[in-house]
Amino acid sequence: MDPLSEYIRGITRDNPIFGLVLGLCPTLAVTTSVENAIGMSAGTAFVLVFANIFVSALRKQIPSAVRLPIFIIIIATFVSIVDMIMEAYFPPMYAALGVFIPLIVVNCIIIGRAEAYANKNNVFYSFIDALGISTGFLLVLMLIGGIRELLGTGQIVTFGYTLVSLPLNPDVTTMILPPGAFLTIGTLMAIVNYQRAKKRAKGG
Amino acid sequence: MVEKALFAIFMEGVFIKNFLLIQFLGLCSFVGVTKDFKSAAGMSGAVIFVMAMAATASYIVYNYILVPAGMEFLDLISFIVVIAALVQLVEFVVRKNVPALYRSLGIYLPLITTNCAVLGVVLLNVLSEYGFVQSVVFGISAGIGYTIVMLMMASIRERSTFVNIPSSIRGLPQAFFISTMLSMAFVNYFWVIPI
Numbered sequence: 600m601d602p603l604s605e606y607i608r609g610i611t612r613d614n615p616i617f618g619l620v621l622g623l624c625p626t627l628a629v630t631t632s633v634e635n636a637i638g639m640s641a642g643t644a645f646v647l648v649f650a651n652i653f654v655s656a657l658r659k660q661i662p663s664a665v666r667l668p669i670f671i672i673i674i675a676t677f678v679s680i681v682d683m684i685m686e687a688y689f690p691p692m693y694a695a696l697g698v699f700i701p702l703i704v705v706n707c708i709i710i711g712r713a714e715a716y717a718n719k720n721n722v723f724y725s726f727i728d729a730l731g732i733s734t735g736f737l738l739v740l741m742l743i744g745g746i747r748e749l750l751g752t753g754q755i756v757t758f759g760y761t762l763v764s765l766p767l768n769p770d771v772t773t774m775i776l777p778p779g780a781f782l783t784i785g786t787l788m789a790i791v792n793y794q795r796a797k798k799r800a801k802g803g
Numbered sequence: 804m805v806e807k808a809l810f811a812i813f814m815e816g817v818f819i820k821n822f823l824l825i826q827f828l829g830l831c832s833f834v835g836v837t838k839d840f841k842s843a844a845g846m847s848g849a850v851i852f853v854m855a856m857a858a859t860a861s862y863i864v865y866n867y868i869l870v871p872a873g874m875e876f877l878d879l880i881s882f883i884v885v886i887a888a889l890v891q892l893v894e895f896v897v898r899k900n901v902p903a904l905y906r907s908l909g910i911y912l913p914l915i916t917t918n919c920a921v922l923g924v925v926l927l928n929v930l931s932e933y934g935f936v937q938s939v940v941f942g943i944s945a946g947i948g949y950t951i952v953m954l955m956m957a958s959i960r961e962r963s964t965f966v967n968i969p970s971s972i973r974g975l976p977q978a979f980f981i982s983t984m985l986s987m988a989f990v991n992y993f994w995v996i997p998i
Binding site: 620621623624625627628668671672675676678679682683697698701702704705706707710773776777778780781782784785786788789790792793796 | 828887923978
């Protein structure tokens with residue numbers, strides 16, 4: 600195993616949304632804008648990195664019969680920390696993400712990586728794995744957030760800067776409403792499946 | 804406690820703030836367990852049950868243990884422990900007393916511990932500052948809303964099994980396209996309820 604390919608694996612083959620299909624709730628709920636997508640990914644990344652490090656460091660001490668409750672307690676601790684930091688230093692972001700910050704605790708990505716990876720590998724590789732998965736999550740969330748914000752509001756505004764602007768009718772907001780989320784992820788998933796099938800047919 | 808009619812809370816839980824289609828809570832089970840009607844019904848039954856119990860138990864834990872002790876910052880950890888303990892307890896009681904129900908719900912109970920819809924009910928109750936009866940009503944109505952959508956989705960998916968569609972859309976993308984339609988109906992019809 601070399602660290603770089605482990606990192607890339609989290610973005611491509613084990614991508615949390617398109618590869619593992621875990622953590623759908625925040626992916627759809629908070630992607631009304633690129634800004635929210637970045638905030639959500641940052642929170643998830645913090646929890647994922649620390650949970651992976653701690654689970655991996657303690658993996659020889661944790662009895663396997665009670666490992667899931669222990670993982671949940673470790674994760675819940677870091678989620679509480681993120682929750683308080685966000686509330687104290689980024690109040691507008693905290694208000695926009697709302698209940699989805701505390702809900703990181705039941706995000707299947709984190710407990711999934713703790714169980715499938717950190718519980719079996721050393722601290723360094725668990726750290727790399729967490730970074731890779733977090734980057735994959737960030738990229739997908741920004742992609743979905745970008746599509747929805749652009750088609751829903753006609754422009755992408757991130758931290759005060761207008762990145763792109765389209766002359767769309769501002770009254771048509773379907774894409775930032777719930778149906779737009781389902782439509783975007785369904786389309787993206789179909790494209791990913793199509794590309795994968797094509798690659799397989801070529802014998803790749 | 805906020806002033807709000809119980810009927811308004813009920814309609815909000817079932818339709819206006821539907822957990823699956825509007826708030827995106829509990830989507831893993833929504834796309835995972837809706838391949839056939841029977842398991843969707845089993846999962847929904849278990850979720851209504853656990854949501855009502857979790858709303859009750861967490862209200863008591865939050866207001867009678869955490870608030871007097873000044874430890875509100877521990878809410879998340881204690882809620883997740885309460886839900887996990889509750890699910891174990893429900894499993895134990897149901898297995899012992901109602902074996903027939905256990906055979907149909909049993910395998911879904913462990914899944915519920917990490918279902919974000921249940922934790923969502925509990926957190927939203929605290930966030931909206933609901934009183935005891937309001938919390939329980941919100942828990943039950945969220946469960947009913949979840950059930951309605953799960954059953955609709957499962958029926959549609961079951962009937963569309965033999966539809967001839969491109970292979971890259973079959974499965975998850977198809978499920979998301981069906982949810983798009985359902986979600987449009989929920990957004991457009993139920994946001995006009997004047998409460």
